Amino acid sequence: MKNDIKEILLTEEQIKTKVAELGAQISKDYKGKDLIVICILKGATPFMADLIREIKIPMAIDFMAVSSYGVSTQSSGVVRILKDLDTGIENKDVLIIEDIVDSGLTLKYLLENLSSRKANSVKVCTFLEKTERREINVIPDYKGYDIPNEFVVGYGLDFAEKYRNLPYIGVLKPEIYS
Numbered sequence: 001m002k003n004d005i006k007e008i009l010l011t012e013e014q015i016k017t018k019v020a021e022l023g024a025q026i027s028k029d030y031k032g033k034d035l036i037v038i039c040i041l042k043g044a045t046p047f048m049a050d051l052i053r054e055i056k057i058p059m060a061i062d063f064m065a066v067s068s069y070g071v072s073t074q075s076s077g078v079v080r081i082l083k084d085l086d087t088g089i090e091n092k093d094v095l096i097i098e099d100i101v102d103s104g105l106t107l108k109y110l111l112e113n114l115s116s117r118k119a120n121s122v123k124v125c126t127f128l129e130k131t132e133r134r135e136i137n138v139i140p141d142y143k144g145y146d147i148p149n150e151f152v153v154g155y156g157l158d159f160a161e162k163y164r165n166l167p168y169i170g171v172l173k174p175e176i177y178s
C-alpha cells in the first residue's frame with residue numbers, strides 16, 4: 001500500500017491536532033442545541049469516529065450512504081443514496097460530516113435533500129476541501145484543511161475501495177489509476 005503513495009500530505013499528528021480543534025469549536029457552537037451529526041458513508045467514518053470523541057456536549061449520530069465516484073478519480077456526476085437516515089431530523093440541528101468536498105456535487109445534493117426535512121439547521125463539517133476543483137458553489141461551515149488538486153487517499157478516502165485504512169492523507173501515484 002505504502003509503495004502506491006507519492007507523497008504524504010497530512011500526517012497522523014496533523015490530523016489529530018485539527019480534529020481536536022474542530023471538536024472544540026463545534027462543542028462551543030452547539031451548546032444547548034439538539035445536535036445530530038450525520039456521517040456520510042463510507043469515506044467519513046474515521047473522521048467521524050475521531051471527531052465525536054472531541055465533542056463534549058450531548059449529541060446523536062446517524063449515517064447516510066451516497067456514492068458518485070466508484071472506480072474512478074472523477075465524479076460520475078450522479079449522486080445516489082445507498083442508505084438513508086434511520087431517524088427523522090425535524091427540529092434538530094444537523095451537522096453533516098464529510099471527508100472531502102471536491103467538485104461539490106455530493107454536498108450540494110445532501111444539502112438540498114436534508115434541508116427539505118424541516119431541520120432547525122443544517123451545516124457541514126468537512127475534513128478536506130479541494131477549493132481549486134470546485135464546480136458548484138457550496139461552502140462548508142467547518143473545515144480541516146484545504147488541499148491541492150490531486151487525488152488523495154487514506155483516513156477514510158479510497159481509490160476503488162482501497163487505501164481507506166491508511167492513517168495519514170497521501171497523494172496516490174498517478175500510475176495506479178491511469
Ligand SMILES: O=P(O)(O)OC[C@H]1O[C@H](OP(=O)(O)OP(=O)(O)O)[C@H](O)[C@@H]1O
Nearest residue numbers: 042043067068069101102103104105106
Ligand atoms: O465533492 P465531490 O466531487 O462530490 O466528492 C466528494 C465525495 O466523494 C467521496 O465519496 P464517494 O462517492 O467516493 O463514496 P465513498 O465515501 O463511499 O468513497 C467523498 O467521500 C465525498 O462524499
Ligand code: HPA
Nearest residue numbers: 102150151152153157158
Ligand atoms: O481526492 C479524492 N480521493 C478520494 N476520494 C475522493 N472523492 C472526491 N475526491 C476524492
Ligand SMILES: [Mg+2]
Nearest residue numbers: 043069070158
Ligand atoms: Mg470514494
